[in-house]
Amino acid sequence: MNARFVPTALLLGNFVIGTSIMAPAGMLNELSRDLGVGIGQTSLLVTLGAAVLCLCSPLLSWATSRMDRRKLLCVILLVVIVTHLVSTLTTSFAAVLLLRLVMLAAAAPFTPQAAAVVGLIAPVERRSSTIAYVFLGWSLAAAAGLPLMTAIASRFGWQYGFVVIAIMAAVSCALLAWRLPPKLHTPAVDLKAWGDLFRNRLVQVLLFITILQMSGQFVIFTFIGPLLAHFTQADPNGIGIAFALYGIGGFLGNVAATQVVGGLGAFRTSLLSTLSVGTGIAIWAASAGHYVWMVAGIFVWGLGFAAANSMQQARLVAAAPAQAGSAVALNTSALYTGQAIGSAIGSALFVQAHYLATGYVAVAIMIVALAFIARSRHA
Template sequence: MRKILSLYFLIMFIIGTDTFLTSPLLPTLRHEFNISVEASGWLVGAYALGFALFALVAGPLSDGLNRKKVMLFGILGFSVSTFLCGVANGFWTMVLFRGLAGVFAAFTSPQVWATIPILVPPQKIMRSMGIATAGLAVSQTLGVPIGTYLAVQSWKMPFFIIGACAFLLFLLIIWIVPDFKPAISGKQPSIVGRYGTLLGEGKAKKSFLAYFVFQSGNFAVFSFLGTWLADKFDLTVSEIGNVLIFMGLGNIIGSFFGSNVVAKLGKRNTLLYGIAIMGILYLLLNTTTSPALVKVSYFFLYIIAGTIFPIMMALLQTLSTTARGTIAALSNATMYAATTFGTYIAGILYAQWNGFVGVTLFAAVCYALSIWLWMRSGVAQASEAAAQGPAAVSAAIASQPSGRHLFRRTKS
């Protein structure tokens, strides 16, 4: 099991590094392809758009297929398309290859989230989710700086190396990861039908809405962090990067060791208290008087974020045992939609309503609403009751209005 989790960590690290790498390379790529600042945004947007659109298709399709084969298809395509980015000889060719890299990543990463609950016992799901999440955190903290350093020699080098590493992961998946029987046998429902079935229950609707609201506030603050630091403290780009390093370190610690907190407090308490503390810390962030305090604040903020994100992913995966790929795909699409919405609202608030104060107030309101929705969904109580046994399940049924749905899921 350690081999598989280590492999999943590396998969998320490579995909995360490729996801975040293009942004710091934009000035170089803009000069290389002789394009405007506005056009250069497509080099980032093409990957995100390819991922977001095809994740909605890849997730439901994978529920009716062998997930190992889907993962192999995705990582091989990701390897080839990323490698081809290094040989792109024009702007639109580069956009095409970046878009394809996003498409194939959308077939790969949902299988990581979907197979963890199958491979490990319930009591180890949280820690395992944290290990996969840590791969993304480490990619931001170490992968992107390493890639940027390699680009000093040639902008092509990071793409060549990431593509080669992804091919090695392809070989390791063949060797290490077991086959997974299709989650759905017999006649396969349509993609739309799978989403309709998943979201047919109030528990799923409230859970995904809670996740959307949380991420809207989360990315609203994240998107305008650099602008606020430059405006308030006159920080340079490199100095802002130092703040992001502290953020990444906190995320790594939370991802690796947050499961210890969950073991003591439980999923529900850790999730709800964590979101509440994040809201308070963001409001207090406006009172900070030095960049050093900002670094400390973001370090602790992202320890919490690294702890609660695996909880959210694990809770969403409990909504169905036969639609794990669909759930993983929908969670990715929900995050991208929340990023778009939160960033748009934050831009208006920052420009027209008291700068960063307005943005942090928006985040705090989002967090409060998210707490309420997670509580209303009952998914955390149901998950903990299932882990504790029949007696706890009965108690959870008695305390929840949707007890019949909870019993039917737990029994299955």
């Protein structure tokens, strides 16, 4: 077996999962128009989806911990394929929402289990670098997958975007079925470990920081397309460029963070990354109505978003090294909790036409996140 090909197949799987989770943010206008519902209601595809991911990520990681990893990952991708294809056959918002929630419930354990598989197949000395390689799939989903979905939806319709996701999922499923060894089993998830983590004060603070970081960003992120169109009359090409710069910034920022964290440490790198996110959102808010400056703010924001998440993972592992897997699973739930809260706040502001307020509310939440990061040094 080609040892490097399995991580590549897992990277592609993460790319598919990441793109499918983020896709509605890039096609919110098209979904709203074709399904006959308002932007606020359409955003439930993100808000309720994040809530499902939050609940199902730890629960399904526990419930499926004894399954063969190859079967589990392939079944997840098969659900992604079927739900996206069936969604293209309906014009009912309720049906699309239901199918998406089913898909996300199934997809929730994919990324944690992909990381667990790396722990089984990669040599100890290459494990960290291999995990980082597999997680590039998420950065690429933001840098390439989301702009691709925006471009396809604006030109051909959101249904074609869903078909492309299904095709990519089929390729990933085939590669994993072909290359991933059978009968791979990870240690069963111990629920007691989660209880121990919840009693760890530093872990509590770090999980709360993750919720704040994601809440602040998703007040705006879900509505980037409609807000850019409102403030600057940006067309689909302009919105696609904004998403591309966000993803490119995330990729570059994450690479830079891995280079400097050894010298600065995870705490300082986390602080700088979150400061970049807050600064970018502040630029966005202050320059509302000026496309170039708003997009510049998105790029600065992007430089910090992936790096901030990576540093949170690193700090959690350092806080509870014996329970690293459980800590990462809980942080994944915190990520999705923040997404749900931020999207709900953003939706409430958007439907009331408080468009300008979204940016300033997001900035306020990021300031609180920075304060808690500073406090976490002494936790």
